[in-house]
Amino acid sequence: MRPSRRSDFDIAIICTLSLEYDAVSYIFDEFWDEDGDQYGRAAGDTNHYTTGRMGNYSVVLALLPQMGKAGAASAAASMRSSYTGVRLALLTGVCGSVPHVGQHEEIFLGDVIISKTVFQYDFGWQLSDGLVTTFETDRGLDRLEKRTENFLKQLQGNAAQRRRQAKYDYPGTAEDKLFEPTHRHKHHKSPSCICRHCVKDSDPVCDKGLSSPCIDLGCDDERHLTRKRLQDSSGDTPQPAVHVGAVASGDKVMKSAAERDKLSREAGVIAFETEGAGIWDEVPCIVVKGVCDYADSHKHPRWQNYAAAAAAAASRAILESYIRTDAS
Numbered sequence: 001m002r003p004s005r006r007s008d009f010d011i012a013i014i015c016t017l018s019l020e021y022d023a024v025s026y027i028f029d030e031f032w033d034e035d036g037d038q039y040g041r042a043a044g045d046t047n048h049y050t051t052g053r054m055g056n057y058s059v060v061l062a063l064l065p066q067m068g069k070a071g072a073a074s075a076a077a078s079m080r081s082s083y084t085g086v087r088l089a090l091l092t093g094v095c096g097s098v099p100h101v102g103q104h105e106e107i108f109l110g111d112v113i114i115s116k117t118v119f120q121y122d123f124g125w126q127l128s129d130g131l132v133t134t135f136e137t138d139r140g141l142d143r144l145e146k147r148t149e150n151f152l153k154q155l156q157g158n159a160a161q162r163r164r165q166a167k168y169d170y171p172g173t174a175e176d177k178l179f180e181p182t183h184r185h186k187h188h189k190s191p192s193c194i195c196r197h198c199v200k201d202s203d204p205v206c207d208k209g210l211s212s213p214c215i216d217l218g219c220d221d222e223r224h225l226t227r228k229r230l231q232d233s234s235g236d237t238p239q240p241a242v243h244v245g246a247v248a249s250g251d252k253v254m255k256s257a258a259e260r261d262k263l264s265r266e267a268g269v270i271a272f273e274t275e276g277a278g279i280w281d282e283v284p285c286i287v288v289k290g291v292c293d294y295a296d297s298h299k300h301p302r303w304q305n306y307a308a309a310a311a312a313a314a315s316r317a318i319l320e321s322y323i324r325t326d327a328s
Contacts, residue, residue, distance in 0.1 A: 020093035023308035072278030089285035096295030115287035120277035147317035249277035257296035
């Protein structure tokens with residue numbers, strides 16, 4: 001049933017990038033703003049909202065006007081002033097991750113991270129919603145992964161109907177490249193570098209190098225690390241695995257394999273993003289992010305749309321496990 005006012009919405013999905021917002025929009029069953037926004041927003045609220053239905057739930061999808069912890073906190077406060085009844089918020093989008101959890105579990109590009117806790121670099125720990133404990137059981141995780149797979153196929157099909165068939169395709173195992181932590185993303189072919197930084201053995205990397213693909217820089221394919229699950233896929237498209245754990249949130253994008261591994265060892269974090277701690281300042285939320293890079297200097301832009309789609313599908317699957325309390 002369509003809500004009659006903003007306060008009747010109790011589910012919010014929050015995105016900070018337009019590509020994240022686009023992916024989530026393909027997983028709605030119907031929209032309630034096709035003929036204009038009937039709900040409006042509170043004075044001073046600059047967020048962009050889309051309203052509609054996902055399964056049995058009325059959902060408001062928020063696109064924040066800026067990235068970063070402070071901007072996210074301000075935007076979340078605005079959302080709460082407009083949608084006062086929100087009880088569950090999902091921060092959905094893309095993130096960087098560690099490549100391994102412990103000795104046996106591997107994380108790959110396109111997998112999904114769900115926060116059990118959020119670790120803010122300069123503050124401390126924040127616990128996620130109790131709903132997440134369900135996904136730490138074998139049965140709960142198996143069901144979530146299966147439903148995520150189904151919703152991802154539905155999302156891809158919906159995009160194909162809008163003539164965007166290839167936008168959310170799996171990029172391929174050959175594009176999932178994890179380099180040794182010490183192998184920096186920098187100009188390894190000196191003639192192509194217009195500065196002196198990258199050709200040295202020291203750490204600095206020029207701005208052009210940071211924004212260039214590995215193939216242009218000469219990043220060494222011989223320094224890839226072997227990944228068992230990719231080898232076992234036998235050419236098939238691996239379905240996104242879901243990993244539940246601690247997510248690190250800070251104002252800077254993690255681009256250092258050394259710092260990534262250090263925080264993973266010391267704090268047990270499995271992924272890195274930039275808005276979760278800010279959202280938590282205003283409303284408890286679950287971070288649901290698709291892995292688009294390994295939180296090192298080697299970025300993989302081709303994975304962003306697929307990772308965003310995987311996270312959107314997982315968010316829809318999570319809603320199936322959400323049970324309203326009597327107070328709702």
